[in-house]
Amino acid sequence: MSTPAALTWSTTNCPVGRAMDILGESGTVIVLREIFNGVRRFDLMQRHSGLSRAVLSHRLALLVEHGIVHRVAYRDPGERERHEYRLTTRGFDLQPVMVALADWGGKHLSGPEGPAVEVEHRDCGARTHVALVCEEGHVIDRLRDVRTRPGPGAMPT
Amino acid sequence: MSTPAALTWSTTNCPVGRAMDILGESGTVIVLREIFNGVRRFDLMQRHSGLSRAVLSHRLALLVEHGIVHRVAYRDPGERERHEYRLTTRGFDLQPVMVALADWGGKHLSGPEGPAVEVEHRDCGARTHVALVCEEGHVIDRLRDVRTRPGPGAMPT
Numbered sequence: 001m002s003t004p005a006a007l008t009w010s011t012t013n014c015p016v017g018r019a020m021d022i023l024g025e026s027g028t029v030i031v032l033r034e035i036f037n038g039v040r041r042f043d044l045m046q047r048h049s050g051l052s053r054a055v056l057s058h059r060l061a062l063l064v065e066h067g068i069v070h071r072v073a074y075r076d077p078g079e080r081e082r083h084e085y086r087l088t089t090r091g092f093d094l095q096p097v098m099v100a101l102a103d104w105g106g107k108h109l110s111g112p113e114g115p116a117v118e119v120e121h122r123d124c125g126a127r128t129h130v131a132l133v134c135e136e137g138h139v140i141d142r143l144r145d146v147r148t149r150p151g152p153g154a155m156p157t
Numbered sequence: 158m159s160t161p162a163a164l165t166w167s168t169t170n171c172p173v174g175r176a177m178d179i180l181g182e183s184g185t186v187i188v189l190r191e192i193f194n195g196v197r198r199f200d201l202m203q204r205h206s207g208l209s210r211a212v213l214s215h216r217l218a219l220l221v222e223h224g225i226v227h228r229v230a231y232r233d234p235g236e237r238e239r240h241e242y243r244l245t246t247r248g249f250d251l252q253p254v255m256v257a258l259a260d261w262g263g264k265h266l267s268g269p270e271g272p273a274v275e276v277e278h279r280d281c282g283a284r285t286h287v288a289l290v291c292e293e294g295h296v297i298d299r300l301r302d303v304r305t306r307p308g309p310g311a312m313p314t
Binding site: 004005006007009010011012013014015016017018019020023024026027029030033034036037038039040044048049050090092093094095096097098099100101102103104105106107108109110111113114115116117118119120121122123124126127128129130131132133134135136138139140143144145146147148149150151152153154155157 | 161162163164166167168169170171172173174175176177180181183184186187190191193194195196197201205206207247249250251252253254255256257258259260261262263264265266267268270271272273274275276277278279280281283284285286287288289290291292293295296297300301302303304305306307308309310311312314
């Protein structure tokens with residue numbers, strides 16, 4: 001066995017690890033799914049996702065703390081002021097993560113009838129997926145044609 | 158507020174939810190990161206990831222159970238038989254999820270020096286990212302140009 005190159009750099013500041021420090025908390029991605037799908041109010045999110053009020057509340061606070069969603073006040077006629085949750089730019093940048101998860105779950109974990117949801121391109125209505133594209137403009141068909149290398153922030157192990 | 162369309166379909170069989178039932182277990186994505194980076198042996202994974210032996214062992218069992226990785230026997234000279242962990246096709250199909258996480262973490266959670274890792278296209282060496290592409294061949298630049306719709310397996314709420 002040749003020694004894997006990855007062993008030469010530290011995982012301390014790994015971008016995947018840092019992303020999962022936030023997204024790996026149980027329920028966080030589910031909350032994001034609701035907000036991406038336009039379900040922005042606490043009660044609706046709670047009912048649609050099935051998360052407990054406590055978990056939903058904690059995860060929303062975590063997402064606000066990390067600048068992924070922000071609270072916006074609204075007031076329905078005759079009601080007190082409430083808040084809904086919207087994605088920040090940083091939050092919206094998670095769209096490819098969500099679509100990649102939907103692609104994989106849809107392909108590998110659906111029943112025989114097919115996936116429960118699809119992602120569509122608003123302009124043309126066609127189903128949309130994630131693809132790997134390099135900065136030279138190549139669309140990469142074979143997943144084995146990419147590999148990880150140390151970046152400018154890499155630290156030795 | 159118009160009622161979000163997503164409220165008309167059940168989240169019971171949501172592909173993102175199903176994916177997160179597996180990937181949402183703390184440490185699962187970290188184990189996958191190691192295997193994607195060629196770190197396939199238990200001791201090396203444990204040392205490089207910093208996960209405890211118990212967590213690593215449980216997460217590998219989970220990934221095997223779900224057909225995402227499989228165990229392959231090997232024997233170093235003079236040693237007993239051991240196993241390493243390799244991705245199945247289903248596991249390899251998580252590559253876009255991993256790259257999407259690396260993209261987001263690299264962009265939003267890195268220090269001033271930049272991301273610790275990059276993904277490269279083996280053929281040309283250029284950095285590689287995920288992109289949203291529809292089945293009509295449009296590369297979608299604006300994340301707001303996609304939306305979720307019920308798929309063939311959708312169930313009413």
